[in-house]
Amino acid sequence: MELLSPAGNIEKLYYAYEYGADAAYIGIKNFSLRAKADNFSSDEYEAIRKVKGNKKLYTALNIYFHDSDIATLEKESDYIKNYPLDGFIVSDIGILGYLQRTFPGRELHLSTQANCINTEAAKIYRDMGIKRIVLGRELSLKEIEKIKNNVPEIEIEVFAHGAMCLAYSGRCFLSKYLSGRSANQGDCAHSCRWQYRVLEESERPGEYFPVVQGENFTSILSSKDLCMIDHLRELRDAGVDSIKIEGRMKSIYYTAVITRAYRKQLDFIQGTSAEDPQPYVDEIYNVSHREFSTGFYYGRDEIEMPTFRSYMSDAQFLGSIEEVISSGLYKLDVKNQIKDSDNIEYIGPDLLYMGDRGFQILDENMDPVEKTDHGKIAYLRSDKILKKGYIIRKRDK
Numbered sequence: 001m002e003l004l005s006p007a008g009n010i011e012k013l014y015y016a017y018e019y020g021a022d023a024a025y026i027g028i029k030n031f032s033l034r035a036k037a038d039n040f041s042s043d044e045y046e047a048i049r050k051v052k053g054n055k056k057l058y059t060a061l062n063i064y065f066h067d068s069d070i071a072t073l074e075k076e077s078d079y080i081k082n083y084p085l086d087g088f089i090v091s092d093i094g095i096l097g098y099l100q101r102t103f104p105g106r107e108l109h110l111s112t113q114a115n116c117i118n119t120e121a122a123k124i125y126r127d128m129g130i131k132r133i134v135l136g137r138e139l140s141l142k143e144i145e146k147i148k149n150n151v152p153e154i155e156i157e158v159f160a161h162g163a164m165c166l167a168y169s170g171r172c173f174l175s176k177y178l179s180g181r182s183a184n185q186g187d188c189a190h191s192c193r194w195q196y197r198v199l200e201e202s203e204r205p206g207e208y209f210p211v212v213q214g215e216n217f218t219s220i221l222s223s224k225d226l227c228m229i230d231h232l233r234e235l236r237d238a239g240v241d242s243i244k245i246e247g248r249m250k251s252i253y254y255t256a257v258i259t260r261a262y263r264k265q266l267d268f269i270q271g272t273s274a275e276d277p278q279p280y281v282d283e284i285y286n287v288s289h290r291e292f293s294t295g296f297y298y299g300r301d302e303i304e305m306p307t308f309r310s311y312m313s314d315a316q317f318l319g320s321i322e323e324v325i326s327s328g329l330y331k332l333d334v335k336n337q338i339k340d341s342d343n344i345e346y347i348g349p350d351l352l353y354m355g356d357r358g359f360q361i362l363d364e365n366m367d368p369v370e371k372t373d374h375g376k377i378a379y380l381r382s383d384k385i386l387k388k389g390y391i392i393r394k395r396d397k
Contacts, residue, residue, distance in 0.1 A: 002241060006025060010051065013026065019257075021259050023056030031062075046082075108131055126153065131155055135147070141298065155242065161229065286393075314395060318342075320389065324386070328383060330379060331380075337371055340360060342394050343395070360380070
């Protein structure tokens with residue numbers, strides 16, 4: 001199975017590939033359902049070419065297009081051609097013909113937003129020229145297997161990890177109704193996680209049905225996160241060709257740790273590595289997440305119950321090694337404050353984690369300082385052997 005990871009910007013794209021993704025998916029500004037992700041614009045395609053190598057790269061053109069959006073797409077097509085893209089992820093079938101004419105040779109993948117959940121629909125999309133279908137998230141493993149058996153020539157992609165939406169395949173109107181920001185045009189306000197007062201009884205004004213509220217979620221509407229890392233064999237046996245990690249808006253720490261865990265688990269079950277993946281799998285609990293579930297794959301009971309817990313994490317992401325200057329001296333990419341008194345850890349693609357308490361922080365003039373913050377030029381001196389792309393974190397406990 002292909003391991004497909006999210007990349008909201010060039011930095012996340014690097015980490016997706018570095019930590020084990022076979023392929024990554026990005027958005028191009030104005031055409032992606034993750035408008036709040038950095039997405040790609042300007043001349044970043046030149047950097048993408050250097051990072052991509054022989055890996056796969058897909059872009060999401062998965063908004064629903066008005067005529068004005070199609071006109072914009074036509075105007076931007078010469079620019080989009082600069083990207084080393086292997087395929088487009090689309091929801092709106094109205095742009096299929098244009099993409100086929102304008103970008104010959106590029107694969108066409110059907111977004112989960114198109115709600116394909118049955119064999120007959122899969123056949124129609126196949127006949128339209130779709131190579132891969134990202135099936136609706138509401139399907140069970142048995143339903144996925146049936147579709148693959150009935151339409152074996154179609155590649156099947158499914159979500160294996162990340163946030164779930166309370167709406168049918170993410171096609172939600174709540175945000176548009178409450179805030180004027182359309183989820184189907186890439187501008188979701190996450191209204192499902194706002195704090196609400198509901199069910200006021202007319203004879204008892206001021207008394208409301210209790211809603212449990214935590215950081216970033218409201219229990220009456222907030223769904224559990226998806227995690228299928230312990231069930232990759234079952235996904236493979238159902239005929240899945242690609243497993244997808246959600247999260248273009250999340251941090252490079254999330255991208256790296258989750259991608260690495262799925263890479264190690266996939267390599268083990270596919271027989272390409274004898275290394276025990278479990279320590280890497282356990283690391284996903286050190287990344288911010290809501291309560292995990294197996295989505296709809298084994299039935300609806302678990303996912304239809306909202307989570308009553310806030311985001312959980314056992315570690316704080318501090319930054320990464322941006323460059324190796326010389327032996328023992330490293331340039332930092334600081335994301336959160338780092339103090340010289342911190343007990344930090346490094347993680348890498350094949351480094352589970354390594355602790356360090358004997359490091360020194362240097363400012364842009366190479367003078368020792370007690371701390372450094374996001375946005376500052378800083379260096380780290382350590383007797384540990386580190387590499388570009390290593391993540392720096394500290395434990396919360």
